[in-house]
Amino acid sequence: MTGLTGRRVxxxxxxxxxxxxxxAALTGVGARVVGLDLHGDADTIGCDLTDPAAVPPAVTAAVQRLGGLDLLVNNAGVGGPAPAELAPDEVVRRQLEVNLLxxxxxxxxxxxxxxxxxGRVVFVASRMAVLPLPLAAxxxxxxxxxxAYADALRHEVGTHVGVSVVYPSMVASPIHDSTADAGLSLSGVSRMEPVEGVVAAILRAATARRAPRDVATTGRGRLEMALARHAPALADRLVRRTVAGRIAAGDLDGAPxxxxMVRRHRDTGR
Structure with a gap:
């Protein structure tokens, strides 16, 4: 798949x-696009992707509307605050349901x-898949x-279907609203990047002669991914130093x- 004109997506x-x-970008380069989302419209089929019974008929309807399928982009995702030290709650379960299942x-x-x-499958993951941050477990x-699912899928169907993963960092989006409302903004920890760069990375993955395994969205992202994979201890130290700086500045004092974590960090300085 080296072009998207006429491709069914x-x-x-x-x-x-x-x-x-x-x-919009896919349509602009000549692809035929159908969407899935919780609420449908003229170009989008309404579907609750967390409902196992709803997904197969919705996908079938999309394939029938397109007359086949060349590319699937698994883009749906949700976020929210979830400290690893606390027991999993509904926020955690919903993220696992939407982002994975x-x-x-x-x-x-x-x-x-x-x-x-x-055809091809492109998964929109996150830099946090390889460079985790606290309070967003x-x-x-x-x-x-x-x-991990994409890796297993590649082994099973990679002879016939290309499988790629794209790793955005932080993009201005409502996905961060609940985290910010909890006083846990990633500002100063994760650098913002434009949504256009993420879209461009997805299109690169979709049109490369051979489906790339992993696709960073920025040059900084490539460096961060390499650091996380080849020098994880150093990556951990950099994250800890950044978080410690935010705690020292009082940025998390209003976040229950x-x-x-704030108490333990301050206890170590006594």
């Missing part, structure tokens, strides 16, 4: 920040159409698990979910 999370830009069941439903087309865990 299914995008999950089509009405979200990434999804809207991605669908929804992509799994959508891919499984799409494979009967992708295999004969020698559910997001990091769900995205790392998504990468961070109270334990």
């Amino acid at each position: 299914l995008v999950t999370g089509a009405r979200g920040t990434f999804g809207r830009h991605l669908c 929804a992509a799994w069941r959508t891919t499984a439903a799409a494979l009967p159409a992708l295999v004969p087309a020698r 559910a997001y990091g865990v769900s995205k790392r698990a998504l990468v 979910l961070a109270a334990g």
Whole structure:
């Protein structure tokens, strides 16, 4: 797949920040696009991706509308604060459902159409899949698990379907609202990047002569991924130093979910 003109594409999370830009970009280069999202519209089929019974018929309807399938972009995702030291709650369960299991069941439903087309699957993961941050354990865990799923899928269907993972960093999006409302903003810890760069990375993954395994969205992202994989202890030290600086500055004082970590950091200085 070296071009997208006339290609039949299914995008999950089509009405979200990434999804809207991605669908517009795909349409702009001549692809035929159908979206899946919780709420449908003229170009999007409404589907709760966390409902195992709803996904197969929605994917079938999309494939029928397109007349086949060449590319699936698993883009749907949710975030939210989730300290690793606290027991998992509904916030954690929802992130695992949307970020991991929804992509799994959508891919499984799409494979009967992708295999004969020698198509591709692109997963939108996160830099946090390889470079985890504190107080967002559910997001990091769900995205790392998504990468593990993509790796297993590549071994199983890689002879007929290309499998790629894209790793954005932080993009201005409502996905961060609940984290910011909890006083756990990633500002100063993760650097913002433009949504256009994420979309461009997805298109690169979709159109490369051979499906790339892992795709960073920026040069800094490539460095961070290399650091996390080849020098994880150093990466941990850099994250700890950054977080310690935020705690010393009082940035997390108003965040109840961070109270334990703040207390322990300050206890070590006594």
